[in-house]
Amino acid sequence: MNDGTQHTSGGTGGTSGAGGARGTGGAGAAGAGGAEGSSGPADTTNGPGTTGRHARVVLVDDHRMFRTGVQAEIGQTETTGVEVVGEAADVDQAVTVITATRPEVVLLDVHLPGGGGVEVLRRCASLMADQQQPVRFLALSVSDAAEDVIGVIRGGARGYVTKTITGTDLINAVFRVKEGDAVFSPRLAGFVLDAFASTDAPPVDEDLDRLTQREREVLRLIARGYAYKEIAKQLFISVKTVESHVSAVLRKLQLSNRHELTRWATARRLV
Numbered sequence: 001m002n003d004g005t006q007h008t009s010g011g012t013g014g015t016s017g018a019g020g021a022r023g024t025g026g027a028g029a030a031g032a033g034g035a036e037g038s039s040g041p042a043d044t045t046n047g048p049g050t051t052g053r054h055a056r057v058v059l060v061d062d063h064r065m066f067r068t069g070v071q072a073e074i075g076q077t078e079t080t081g082v083e084v085v086g087e088a089a090d091v092d093q094a095v096t097v098i099t100a101t102r103p104e105v106v107l108l109d110v111h112l113p114g115g116g117g118v119e120v121l122r123r124c125a126s127l128m129a130d131q132q133q134p135v136r137f138l139a140l141s142v143s144d145a146a147e148d149v150i151g152v153i154r155g156g157a158r159g160y161v162t163k164t165i166t167g168t169d170l171i172n173a174v175f176r177v178k179e180g181d182a183v184f185s186p187r188l189a190g191f192v193l194d195a196f197a198s199t200d201a202p203p204v205d206e207d208l209d210r211l212t213q214r215e216r217e218v219l220r221l222i223a224r225g226y227a228y229k230e231i232a233k234q235l236f237i238s239v240k241t242v243e244s245h246v247s248a249v250l251r252k253l254q255l256s257n258r259h260e261l262t263r264w265a266t267a268r269r270l271v
Helices: 062-073 091-101 116-123 144-153 168-177 187-194 213-223 228-235 239-253 256-266
Strands: 053-062 082-088 105-108 137-143 160-161
Touching: 053 062, 053 091, 053 168, 062 082, 062 168, 091 105, 091 116, 105 116, 105 144, 105 168, 105 187, 116 137, 116 144, 137 168, 144 160, 144 228, 160 187, 187 256, 213 228, 213 239, 213 256, 228 239, 239 256
Parallel strands: 053 082, 053 105, 105 137, 137 160
Antiparallel strands: none
16 A cells, blocks of 8 residues: 655654555564564664764655664664655655755665656666766665666666665665665675676786785675675684775775776676
């Protein structure tokens, strides 16, 4: 059921619901409707809100309960740094709210009344291309189907995570996307890498030779969508060391961010 309403808010962490629920879905971030969901709001004692970061976010999902859960989980602006400035339940509402609020990040469901997440991306293409104030999209969906992942990434989304994600990880994903990074649930990254692998990739030679073996290992994991903490655990090194390796890779390859790094690695089939 869709209630046909939309809402925007300039207040801190305050939005009212828009749209109706269409059943339950795995919603770890929301703590609503998902068996793998967290039992309460994200632990942000040492989280994003304490760092002075701030991100304006719009939620687009036709499950009212899910939107309410996400709002409760990540929208406590004073502690998380995330300000939910609007919500929408279908494609038309989404385009209207996003255009009116110009958020930094949109959390976008894939399946929506009116054409789905891909249609929202198509109609917001000019906002994504704005050099001064780009609107960036992070798909947040119960679906982990390859066609859904690839469809929204081709449409311009900067990442794709499933609704089993924890609140803390979702907050971190929002800030990474805001900064221009590509963010994927680790097991979904392969879909994207396969889909965008170039058939005429340039030979790997001088560029790759500039990197140490450890830097190459970090590069591959970054390109697969792993977070710094996950890389540190897998390689048995500290998060600070991972950050140092990433900085060195970006400098040596003359790249600006993780998104460019991922595309560079994908073009050379290094992942």
